[in-house]
Amino acid sequence: MDCATCETMVDVYLDGEMSATDCVAFERALELCPECRQRLEDARALSGLLHDLPAEPVPDLLRARIERELRSIAGKSQPVVPAARPVAATTILPRPSMRWAAMAASLIVAVSIGWLGGMSSMQGRRDADELTAGFVRVASSDHPVDVVSSDRHTVKPWFAGKISYSPPVRDLTTGGFPLLGGRVDIFDGRKVAVLVYSHGQHKVALTLWPAGSDSDSPADVAQRDGFVLAQWRHGGFEMRAVSDMEPAEMSAFVKAVNTAEGPDR
Amino acid sequence: MDGMSNTLEPDGDTVERFRSVMLPHLDAAYGFARWLTRDPVQAQDVAQEAMLRALRYFHAFRGGEARPWLLRIVRNTWHDMRQRQAGEQPLDVVENKADDRPDPEQSVMAVDRRRHVAAALAALPAEAREILVLREIEDFTYKEIAAVLDLPIGTVMSRLARAREKLAGDLKGRLGRRDHGLRDL
Numbered sequence: 484m485d486c487a488t489c490e491t492m493v494d495v496y497l498d499g500e501m502s503a504t505d506c507v508a509f510e511r512a513l514e515l516c517p518e519c520r521q522r523l524e525d526a527r528a529l530s531g532l533l534h535d536l537p538a539e540p541v542p543d544l545l546r547a548r549i550e551r552e553l554r555s556i557a558g559k560s561q562p563v564v565p566a567a568r569p570v571a572a573t574t575i576l577p578r579p580s581m582r583w584a585a586m587a588a589s590l591i592v593a594v595s596i597g598w599l600g601g602m603s604s605m606q607g608r609r610d611a612d613e614l615t616a617g618f619v620r621v622a623s624s625d626h627p628v629d630v631v632s633s634d635r636h637t638v639k640p641w642f643a644g645k646i647s648y649s650p651p652v653r654d655l656t657t658g659g660f661p662l663l664g665g666r667v668d669i670f671d672g673r674k675v676a677v678l679v680y681s682h683g684q685h686k687v688a689l690t691l692w693p694a695g696s697d698s699d700s701p702a703d704v705a706q707r708d709g710f711v712l713a714q715w716r717h718g719g720f721e722m723r724a725v726s727d728m729e730p731a732e733m734s735a736f737v738k739a740v741n742t743a744e745g746p747d748r
Numbered sequence: 749m750d751g752m753s754n755t756l757e758p759d760g761d762t763v764e765r766f767r768s769v770m771l772p773h774l775d776a777a778y779g780f781a782r783w784l785t786r787d788p789v790q791a792q793d794v795a796q797e798a799m800l801r802a803l804r805y806f807h808a809f810r811g812g813e814a815r816p817w818l819l820r821i822v823r824n825t826w827h828d829m830r831q832r833q834a835g836e837q838p839l840d841v842v843e844n845k846a847d848d849r850p851d852p853e854q855s856v857m858a859v860d861r862r863r864h865v866a867a868a869l870a871a872l873p874a875e876a877r878e879i880l881v882l883r884e885i886e887d888f889t890y891k892e893i894a895a896v897l898d899l900p901i902g903t904v905m906s907r908l909a910r911a912r913e914k915l916a917g918d919l920k921g922r923l924g925r926r927d928h929g930l931r932d933l
Contacts, residue, residue, distance in 0.1 A: 494909055498883065500890050529916055532865045533884035541778045545792045549774065549799050556803065557763040 488512075489519040497526050544616040614712070617668045618688045618725035621679055627686060628664030628679045638665045642676050648693050650676040651718065658739030660687060680736070687726040687736055694721045702737040704730050717741050758803050766806050773815045774799065776886060777822050783881045784826045786870050798825040816892040823878065823896060868918045876911035883908055 489512050495501045496509050513519055621627040630641040635652040642650060645667050654662045660680040668677045670690055680687045694716045702715035702722075711733045713724040722740065726733060758766070774795065781794040802821045809817055869877060882888045882896055893904045 491909075494905065494912070498890065498908075525916065526912065529912060529919075530884055532861070532919075533869065533880060533915075534887075536862060536866055536869070536885065538775070538779050538885075539782055539788075541775050541795075542788075542792060545778065545795060546774070548792075548796055549771075552796070552800055553763050553767065553803070556758055557760045
């Protein structure tokens, strides 16, 4: 091999596309040609740099959207049988890893057919998408909160400097909803406070931000496929809660939030 | 889609098969879309649309490597959406994110180096960008790249060589020093 050949072979060699016999010949030629060795080293370095670029994870929302589409397509094609129930998540989704995404998707489907009053608009749909994606993150993560504490005196100051308002943080243990902690999420393009409570095996994610109006509004609670959402306004804050518990439990949660008194108002 | 037969309405079984064969490659689909569009929102749109197209054409998938098959659809989807819409994300948006100021002290640090590499890759023309992503990030063989880009293998090799040369040159320029080998970056 003369050097011109050697040069054109560097990439092929590096990319693992060279036959074993050619490799032997190439390596022998390499020993005799410092320029080609240099070339190979440079190519290898460049390749390594690109290979080390961190991959961006798939956004939860994208996953949930694709799930929604898949479920809706699979559901549509089911044979029409009298009294046929919609295909249960367990039938289509045997893998536990898919469970949360599937639940998220089914919730989004529920929202898209006009459920949850004000959330049926396009904006409302996006909002519900985002809230649900947020709950999926909370529910499926080993670290659902960024600040882990049942002490509101720890959680509340943690939000200072992270978001532009100070959310009322209360422990609702007496109401049956111990505080797990808090996290900051992005909702509607801005940073919002999310408080995470537990209730037995379940979790509740409460997203709240200052309301445009001071008047309270009663909670709108609705449920689909094991998910329950509530939206209401209380004490000058817009409240959105998402959970996988029962609607009655969600109503109890709303009540616990609304009746909790304390210095934190 | 070129070379593929008509679509069939996918049934529940098809969706289920699709879920196990194609859905695991959503990361690759999104990652590729991310480099093609250079925009996180557009990348989501492209990836979602591509997954749905892939499902519609899934009956035409004859086994073999799923990832190249899917990434080919991602690329075609991106091309189609780009034609429909206003065009590519303006380059300066991407480039502004990266600090182009050469900083000899900083550039020895891995984080900074990565930032330069990512910025240089993002700034390449689509033709060079896509082939480098497929080869270096997706670790595709020439044959797989040829299938995704619908090119003969010889063209894949020459394009790849040109893309590497361009990137190496740009990177040296970005780092603004040391005109010898990349190993010193």
